[in-house]
Amino acid sequence: MKTKAYKNCQSCGMPISKDPEKGATNLDGTKSNLYCSYCYQNGEFTFKGTMKEMQIFCKQKMREDGFSKFIAWLFTRGIPRLQRWKK
Numbered sequence: 382m383k384t385k386a387y388k389n390c391q392s393c394g395m396p397i398s399k400d401p402e403k404g405a406t407n408l409d410g411t412k413s414n415l416y417c418s419y420c421y422q423n424g425e426f427t428f429k430g431t432m433k434e435m436q437i438f439c440k441q442k443m444r445e446d447g448f449s450k451f452i453a454w455l456f457t458r459g460i461p462r463l464q465r466w467k468k
Contacts, residue, residue, distance in 0.1 A: 386414045390417035391464035392417070392426065392428070392466075393420050393428075393435060393460065394439070394456060394459055395417050400418050405422060406424070420465075432466040436461075439460065443457070
């Protein structure tokens with residue numbers, strides 16, 4: 382059974398197309414179709430914090446990359462609905 386390929390990382394929300402690695406790696410070295418390489422490497426999450434901390438971290442990164450506060454807020458408000466954070 383083939384798993385769904387997502388257009389956005391299911392941990393941070395970044396478009397997979399913007400990921401220089403075009404996706405994360407699983408423990409066995411295969412590509413993950415759920416996460417970007419910034420969030421997930423070799424079968425492990427690189428960010429160990431909470432969902433709220435992920436939102437703050439992503440907002441800060443977006444601000445560093447020149448996004449406005451509003452755009453950073455807008456893009457990160459969907460994080461709670463991503464696969465990693467669903468309860």
